[in-house]
Amino acid sequence: MIRGELKRHPVAYGALFLGLGIFVYGFLGAWPDRFTQRILIMGLVTFYFIWGVATHVSAKHLTSRIVGEYLAVALLAGALLLAVTL
């Protein structure tokens, strides 16, 4: 299933891996500067939400439910990371 999905949307998942890779590199490299880490988390939340919406726009099945789901997932991931940078 995973391999099939990756093969069907190579550009979209390539962009996702690139974005997440840059975030991980920056997040770990910024330690112990918590302020920079929090800024990077905000960037991650924005990136993931935009990525989710953009990939569904290109697939032409964007709904308000999908927008809500990607917003909620992005915010939840951000909250989990923010909690440990307080």
Next chain:
Amino acid sequence: MKLFETIAHLFHPRRSNNHRPKVLHPEAMAYMVGIIVALSFFIQFAPRQNALSNVLGYSSDITVDKVLSQTNQIRGQGSLKSLQYSDRLSQAAVAKGQDMFANQYWAHTSPSGREPWDFIRAVGYGYRVAGENLARDFDTTDTMMQAWMASPTHRENIMHPRYQEIGIAVIDGTLNGVETTLVVQMFGLPITTQVAEVPDSNVFGVNQAQAAEPSEFEPADQVVITEANSAREVVPDEAAGNEQPQASTIPDPEPTLSPTSGDSNLATPVEPLIARPRHSLGIFPQFSPLMLTKAGVIAVTLLLLGTLLYDAMIIANRKTERFVGKNLAHIILFSMVLFLLIVIKGGAIA
């Protein structure tokens, strides 16, 4: 039976939840965001006002000897001379740490305007160059030293070739409602082994340090280099050269034998048998706020990841078509979050 139905509704894709586990619905995730934010603030900022106060606090293995050994080990790697432990500078460091706890601040300059140099002069330490590094919330000496070395300004203090002596304070206490361990490093290039009268009792006390401030150490022409994240002061040689050496009137603390010598494997151990005091200003802590927060958010992330994987597996087996897809991107995202939550290190420096 009702419990089973609720659990199935929350975690198993079926008609009642529109073939998507309820915990993966946007509204459920929005609730989780609110709960995580509220719990994080509760754990981080209100530990003394809740039922967790008996177990919450900061636990670290940082000791003065470990900080000294590792600082000199790092300097040795840069072909720099080892720093000599100075009791006088350590008294200044302890006074600075206690002042931060007493006045509830975290900075090189106190709210009343006292700078690191004021603490150094107050114990009668004459210097040509002096510097200060601060750290808090670290659980090990290794991670704290890594954090200092990752910051150019703190690294510069540790690797400064002119410093000859170091004073270190490791103090447990409560800062802004959170039990923590503060570490203060004070560096100096002494002009002499001077001077001022400091009473025998409570030489570490902030009030004593203020009272003992010697006016003869006020340099005529100071050049102050104050950096954003660490502090250093340089006194021109001409001013420093006017100082006449006098005998110290501060008694040296009685050295005691250390029951363990944890740094025996380090390249440049300095006086490994001297156990220098670690100061405590309250209940000795057991768990850190970061540890509790990490445990909580890792549990939530594992729950989400498990539900996403289970949902993806069920949907693939049933060949159900959904607009929200097969969760792959969410699984990738939360896997990355889990990785970062596991490897993230705590601590703050100034």
